[in-house]
Amino acid sequence: MTVRLGAATVLDDVDLTVGAGERVALAGASGAGKSTLLGVVNGTVPPSGGSVRVLGADPAALRGAALRRLRARVGTVHQHLELAGALRVVHEVNAGRLGSWPALRAAWSLVRPQGVADVVAALEQVGLADRVFDRTDALSGGQRQRVAVARVLVQRPDLVLADEPASALDPVLTERVLGLLAGPADRGGALLAALHDPALALRHCDRVVGLAAGRVVLDAPAAALTVADLAALYGTAA
């Protein structure tokens, strides 16, 4: 698959299959194309050429309820989080599953939050259960990042896409969040995560795909790689 944005070829003939149960790290220098690749998989970036199948379906061929069903099975932790900010945490977290609720329930939830027990359970997992009714814009960067993770947890997706999901977290929370995001993969789904930290990628993923200037330059089992191998993608010694 190829992606051209303006005059630039951002992903160049990328051929990648992620199997059921796999936890795959995307590594590569800033600008290598990791976010773009995640965007192609979650349907926000249309490929300019080639084809994409997500959970067995071609997103470009789906419309209406079928597209909503596919989207409900793909959970994304965005690099810039994509939180509304002025909403309370409970609404931000529930946004992860609005697509799988009937329209009336989704609308009513904005007035009277639905399924609060699940929201609290997800927030508990990321250490934020005491902030459920706080406004999201009153939280720290790391707390907001954990809200974005909790949003994916309540969604219960089969495929998790995560773009630097622990970039604002301390080491303890980083380990916890990566473990939580790997949950669906451990149950037969999959995780595809852009991770800059080589040690983190090797600890939490089965396989590492390295990108450089939009091309796949490395695709190997984590067990066969060292931190130095991944550091080389960034042009530095480990």
Ligand SMILES: Nc1ncnc2c1ncn2[C@@H]1O[C@H](COP(=O)(O)OP(=O)(O)OP(=O)(O)O)[C@@H](O)[C@H]1O
């Ligand atoms: N809308 C756009 N129009 C033109 N070029 C774009 C656009 N979005 C991204 N790019 C370019 O695509 C390339 C890949 O960007 P991308 O965000 O996928 O990289 P990345 O590997 O995720 O980087 P980072 O680690 O900094 O997040 C970059 O050179 C970027 O400038």
